[in-house]
Amino acid sequence: MKNYSGRHIYMAIAIGVIFLSPILLLLLPSFIANSVHPTPAYWHVLVPKESYLLYGIAFLMLFIAPLIIFIFDVKRITITIGIIFLCFSGFFFFLASFHYISIGSDSIKYREGFFEVEYQYRWDEISRVKYNEVPKSEGFSEYNIYFMDENMINLPENGKIKEFRRAITNTLQEENIIIE
Incomplete structure (x- = not known):
């Protein structure tokens, strides 16, 4: 008899990520931008729509990571692929955090991406x-x-x-x- 409990944990994680992603996609980008990129006497840090696309890709990768492990059973290769997707997810979260417009009483500061000035x-x-x-x-x-x-x-x-x-x-x- 097979033990399915390990697989089902990854299924539960994937389902949790897919249901929480829309809520987190609304809240997380603004929270990260206001935490990481405040300017002195700033009013607000705005997250452009391009950044939301990167956050969406990051959440998709975060969903795919446990889904692959669930679908193809808990094996060394599927765990490795899941970890790769998890790393890609972190990379897209990192890239998305570099796209912002910060407005303050003394200045406007912006950056259009990680590779931009x-x-x-x-x-x-x-x-x-x-x-x-x-x-x-x-x-x-x-x-x-x-x-x-x-x-x-x-x-x-x-x-x-x-x-x-x-x-x-x-x-x-x-x-x-x-x-x-």
Whole structure:
């Protein structure tokens, strides 16, 4: 008689990961970004949508790792493959944490990925700001912020940024920057 208890533990882990992933995908990226990348006097650290894709891939790998062990039985090769998927999952979590936009009272700091340079600009280094208003049914309106060195970021006006809209416009007015 076979002992299935080891296999079923991995099945339970896979089921737990698949059910918790959507909830964690909503909460974890913002928590990690605000913990790892705060700026002095920051208001909020925004996680761009590209980063959510990487987090999604990481959770998928985290789901596949125990699923492979369950499907193909607990053997040395399946455990090795599961550990490889677990390592890939950690790698994607690591890569996703490097994509952020941090907005504070003194500066805007952002990085577009692990292999990219981190930029930090004071508010007086902004050359112009363009506001693209979009109907609510079509998505978020966004700020296109252009810096003196020709770099530009898109800042979607989601719920958190909308909370800081007055602070953003006041800071831009103090620097004599008109929102187009």
